[in-house]
Amino acid sequence: MSEPQKNRRLILERRPQGIATHQDVVLREGVVGTPGDGQILIRNHFFSIDPAIRDWMSERPSYLPSIRIGDPVRSTVIGEVLESRHPNFTPGQLAVGIGGWEEYSVADGGYFFPVELQPGDEEQQYLSIYGAVGLTPYFGLLEVGKPKEGETVLISAAAGAVGSLAGQIARIKGCRAVGIAGSDEKCRWIVEELGFDAAINYRTEADMVTAIGRACPQGVDVYFDNVGGEILDATLLNLNKDARIVFCGAISSYNSTEPVPGPYNFWQILARSATVEGYLVSDYLDQFPGGIAQMRQWVSEGRLQYREQIVDGLENTLDAFNLLFDGRNEGKLMVRLPR
Numbered sequence: 001m002s003e004p005q006k007n008r009r010l011i012l013e014r015r016p017q018g019i020a021t022h023q024d025v026v027l028r029e030g031v032v033g034t035p036g037d038g039q040i041l042i043r044n045h046f047f048s049i050d051p052a053i054r055d056w057m058s059e060r061p062s063y064l065p066s067i068r069i070g071d072p073v074r075s076t077v078i079g080e081v082l083e084s085r086h087p088n089f090t091p092g093q094l095a096v097g098i099g100g101w102e103e104y105s106v107a108d109g110g111y112f113f114p115v116e117l118q119p120g121d122e123e124q125q126y127l128s129i130y131g132a133v134g135l136t137p138y139f140g141l142l143e144v145g146k147p148k149e150g151e152t153v154l155i156s157a158a159a160g161a162v163g164s165l166a167g168q169i170a171r172i173k174g175c176r177a178v179g180i181a182g183s184d185e186k187c188r189w190i191v192e193e194l195g196f197d198a199a200i201n202y203r204t205e206a207d208m209v210t211a212i213g214r215a216c217p218q219g220v221d222v223y224f225d226n227v228g229g230e231i232l233d234a235t236l237l238n239l240n241k242d243a244r245i246v247f248c249g250a251i252s253s254y255n256s257t258e259p260v261p262g263p264y265n266f267w268q269i270l271a272r273s274a275t276v277e278g279y280l281v282s283d284y285l286d287q288f289p290g291g292i293a294q295m296r297q298w299v300s301e302g303r304l305q306y307r308e309q310i311v312d313g314l315e316n317t318l319d320a321f322n323l324l325f326d327g328r329n330e331g332k333l334m335v336r337l338p339r
């Protein structure tokens with residue numbers, strides 16, 4: 001009888017308090033599992049390193065259940081199907097979906113989609129520009145923000161994977177795009193390379209209410225919010241009547257150990273007849289093919305640029321993940337496993 005194949009996995013040993021540490025997420029060796037009915041066995045090629053994973057590590061109620069202690073850290077992955085007991089998959093296919101930080105995942109086939117690479121495609125693009133992260137600003141801005149030509153769209157975490165695309169899509173739709181980011185280099189990049197109209201470095205501005213007012217002299221019509229917290233509060237005082245807030249993320253609070261205060265200026269939602277809409281890209285799954293086709297067209301026309309940052313090795317996954325929370329990531333962050 002042959003030895004069961006080894007599977008290195010990053011296990012959630014305990015719930016992090018603040019930034020996740022190597023005591024919270026521990027590398028353990030197990031064996032590769034066998035898929036049951038409706039499941040697939042996938043050999044992971046890339047992990048998508050997303051801020052939301054920090055939320056899933058906690059016990060806060062969320063849109064997915066908390067990761068159980070003792071389970072591998074949950075993550076969107078792309079890889080090769082090795083075995084399938086799900087009708088949508090055959091061995092040898094590429095698939096993208098919800099797996100874990102481990103070399104091999106046994107997963108519910110219902111949470112995976114087959115991937116057919118088109119000529120010139122690279123696999124990891126299905127975690128970045130042609131994956132959920134690329135489609136997050138697409139549906140969030142267009143379906144929730146509903147920007148009209150000539151309006152001002154303000155974006156936080158604007159040099160990140162989601163934010164950098166949100167600003168470029170706003171420009172494509174004829175809007176004024178203003179980004180908020182955490183360094184002068186990031187601000188320069190989004191204005192000079194991506195075509196944003198203005199940028200604000202929130203780390204060097206003492207008064208964000210005034211800084212947003214200066215960068216958005218006509219007021220803010222759409223706020224694409226990736227961070228929540230004080231930046232959201234400052235934006236509320238700059239909203240135009242009938243403004244729309246796309247509540248996409250709140251990364252400023254994902255590592256908080258205390259209850260998050262505010263927003264203190266929430267009254268402005270009423271005062272300006274504004275709307276705030278919580279938004280999940282997964283609500284648009286059935287529209288993904290159309291969204292990907294549009295993103296492809298804009299990329300091929302040179303109207304959308306994006307950055308990918310690939311870190312090699314399972315053992316480097318947690319350190320890579322923590323880059324998200326102090327702004328050291330440059331674009332869509334992914335971990336690549338050797339093949």
Ligand SMILES: NC(=O)c1ccc[n+]([C@@H]2O[C@H](COP(=O)([O-])OP(=O)(O)OC[C@H]3O[C@@H](n4cnc5c(N)ncnc54)[C@H](OP(=O)(O)O)[C@@H]3O)[C@@H](O)[C@H]2O)c1
Pocket residue numbers: 049050051052132133136157158159160161162163180181182183186226227247248249250251252253279280281282323324325326327328329331332333
């Ligand atoms: N709703 C959905 O369906 C959906 C889907 C995907 C992602 N998201 C959300 O979208 C947001 C961006 O995700 P992403 O994958 O594109 O990550 P990202 O923007 O590429 O990386 C995170 C960035 O957030 C900024 N940041 C970190 N801590 C911050 C803080 N305390 N205050 C302000 N900015 C902070 C950092 O940039 P700076 O240097 O600028 O600080 C960092 O580079 C996250 O909130 C994520 O949860 C939502």
